[in-house]
Amino acid sequence: MAPRPExxxxxxxxLSAPATWLLHHKLACAATVSRLxxxxxxxxxxxxxxxxxxxxxxxxxxxVERVAEVTERWDGTPRINVFLSEDGGxxxxxxxxAMADVAEVVYQSxxxxxxxxxxxxxxxxxxxxxxxxxxxxxxEGNPLPAVAIVTPTPAAxxxxxxxxxxxxxxxxxxxxxVQVDLEWLQRLQAGLALMQRLTWGLxxxxxxxxxxxxxxxxxxxxxxxxxxxRVLKLVGGSDGFVLRPFLYLGLIFGLAGGFAAVLLLALxxxxxxxxxxxxxxxxxxxxxxxEMPWAVALVLFGGGGLLGWLAAMLTxxxxxxxxxx
Amino acid sequence: MIELIGVSKRFxxxxxxxxxxxxxxxxxxxxxxxxxxGAGKSTLLKLLLRMELPTRGQVMVGGANLAQMPRRxxxxxxQRIGVVFQDHMxxxxxxxxxxxxxxxxxxxxxxxxxxxxxxAALTRVxxxxxxxxxxxxxxxxxQQRVGIxxxxxxxxxxxxxxxPTGNLDPELSREVMGLFHLFQQVGVxxxxxxxxxxxxxSFGDRVVELADGRLKDREAGDGPAS
Numbered sequence: 001m002a003p004r005p006e007x008x009x010x011x012x013x014x015l016s017a018p019a020t021w022l023l024h025h026k027l028a029c030a031a032t033v034s035r036l037x038x039x040x041x042x043x044x045x046x047x048x049x050x051x052x053x054x055x056x057x058x059x060x061x062x063x064v065e066r067v068a069e070v071t072e073r074w075d076g077t078p079r080i081n082v083f084l085s086e087d088g089g090x091x092x093x094x095x096x097x098a099m100a101d102v103a104e105v106v107y108q109s110x111x112x113x114x115x116x117x118x119x120x121x122x123x124x125x126x127x128x129x130x131x132x133x134x135x136x137x138x139x140e141g142n143p144l145p146a147v148a149i150v151t152p153t154p155a156a157x158x159x160x161x162x163x164x165x166x167x168x169x170x171x172x173x174x175x176x177x178v179q180v181d182l183e184w185l186q187r188l189q190a191g192l193a194l195m196q197r198l199t200w201g202l203x204x205x206x207x208x209x210x211x212x213x214x215x216x217x218x219x220x221x222x223x224x225x226x227x228x229x230r231v232l233k234l235v236g237g238s239d240g241f242v243l244r245p246f247l248y249l250g251l252i253f254g255l256a257g258g259f260a261a262v263l264l265l266a267l268x269x270x271x272x273x274x275x276x277x278x279x280x281x282x283x284x285x286x287x288x289x290x291e292m293p294w295a296v297a298l299v300l301f302g303g304g305g306l307l308g309w310l311a312a313m314l315t316x317x318x319x320x321x322x323x324x325x
Numbered sequence: 326m327i328e329l330i331g332v333s334k335r336f337x338x339x340x341x342x343x344x345x346x347x348x349x350x351x352x353x354x355x356x357x358x359x360x361x362x363g364a365g366k367s368t369l370l371k372l373l374l375r376m377e378l379p380t381r382g383q384v385m386v387g388g389a390n391l392a393q394m395p396r397r398x399x400x401x402x403x404q405r406i407g408v409v410f411q412d413h414m415x416x417x418x419x420x421x422x423x424x425x426x427x428x429x430x431x432x433x434x435x436x437x438x439x440x441x442x443x444x445a446a447l448t449r450v451x452x453x454x455x456x457x458x459x460x461x462x463x464x465x466x467x468q469q470r471v472g473i474x475x476x477x478x479x480x481x482x483x484x485x486x487x488x489p490t491g492n493l494d495p496e497l498s499r500e501v502m503g504l505f506h507l508f509q510q511v512g513v514x515x516x517x518x519x520x521x522x523x524x525x526x527s528f529g530d531r532v533v534e535l536a537d538g539r540l541k542d543r544e545a546g547d548g549p550a551s
Contacts, residue, residue, distance in 0.1 A: 013438040020433025027430060231414045234374065235428050235475070236404030238397075325376055 028244035050257020057203035093148035101156035214311035254308020332382035360535035407476035
């Protein structure tokens with residue numbers, strides 16, 4: 001086509017390609033927002049649906065991570081409690097530090113053990129002191145044994161090595177019993193690993209559910225507006241131009257759902273936080289679920305948006321390019 | 326401006342809608358395309374809008390060969406073509422102003438310029454006072470004029486119309502045809518598909534008649550044959 005006289009003024013009246021692209025995004029976003037604003041109730045329902053689907057793995061993740069964090073503070077290094085039969089245990093125990101696999105030996109006298117017991121059970125106070133004295137009176141002297149707390153070197157922290165060390169210590173003179181506090185930690189860590197996997201599995205399943213929900217909503221929206229899409233294509237709208245409002249539909253659903261998930265999660269943490277802390281305290285722990293980690297909030301919000309955008313892209317993209325005017 | 330050379334279009338079901346059709350429409354001409362339904366009028370328009378590809382032959386519009394145009398170039402091509410439909414195809418949830426502005430939005434016109442051009446187009450079709458209304462609030466004739474305003478708002482070089490007076494009474498039809506002649510006078514190449522032979526005859530423009538996908542060219546009346 002020969003250049004029309006108009007082509008010369010084009011630069012003044014028409015925007016550059018990037019500016020046009022921005023304008024299209026602005027208008028597509030505004031159109032989608034106003035369309036959603038006209039259907040507030042159903043938008044809210046979608047937002048809640050996605051929010052619940054995202055909040056559930058979020059809550060599990062926060063809980064599991066918090067438990068893992070606490071158990072990691074035990075640093076997984078096992079200790080061996082060696083119960084000693086008679087006096088003179090302190091000197092004997094001190095010699096064990098020379099053993100290859102032993103990092104540290106802490107001797108605790110029967111009296112120290114008793115004090116610890118009293119403090120831990122809350123019987124140390126004046127009110128219970130008398131009662132405890134009564135109980136202890138039933139024994140001859142202090143019923144508690146002396147204990148040597150043996151910490152293996154990090155190199156020898158593997159369960160098998162620790163158990164071998166325990167067997168060796170058992171053979172030592174004056175040793176009445178050996179207790180390895182290893183198994184419960186192992187069980188806990190195995191349980192945590194399982195929970196982490198379950199959280200991820202559930203997260204992936206529910207993320208897929210979000211993609212399916214947003215995808216089918218976008219599909220319906222496209223089907224509803226097929227006539228409009230034909231018109232837009234006939235007057236020169238590219239596939240991308242036609243698709244853009246639907247991408248924003250997916251993005252906004254996803255972001256709103258992510259936002260709802262953050263709110264729900266914060267609410268859940270506040271709601272069950274108090275009973276969880278009470279429960280933990282009853283086990284003598286200061287474990288807290290705590291507040292919403294910012295990283296999790298960010299992942300829920302951003303991830304929601306990403307999933308929504310992706311879902312719209314996957315469904316509407318193909319649908320729209322298939323609509324021929 | 327529009328050049329068809331030996332164009333045939335055979336559909337998948339074996340029906341041949343156009344057979345070996347050659348046609349040349351010079352720049353600034355106004356041509357009526359007539360014929361019975363099924364004669365190939367809408368197939369021809371679809372070829373010109375690149376909604377269909379010819380089975381054989383060349384379709385050239387403004388120097389562009391539509392048969393060889395890649396799919397991604399089609400939107401940009403359509404932006405240079407104005408189209409008026411029988412059922413005007415307005416978006417019912419947008420105001421008259423926004424409907425007319427669509428081609429300008431797609432083309433990336435500045436906001437101030439969009440407003441100026443939309444109002445100019447609406448003024449030309451006599452509907453400036455209805456810019457805020459929804460299409461459904463307008464009469465059939467007014468809706469058709471909005472469709473025309475949308476087709477010409479970005480000053481296309483080619484204006485195609487498919488039965489633009491199909492739903493209008495004779496008086497409105499004459500009015501609409503008057504608008505098309507106005508655009509022709511400013512250099513737009515206009516092609517109007519219509520079965521309204523009576524109306525066509527009264528203008529004295531070139532009439533191309535199709536029958537069974539073939540040309541029955543005739544120059545109507547004694548008007549300026551282009």
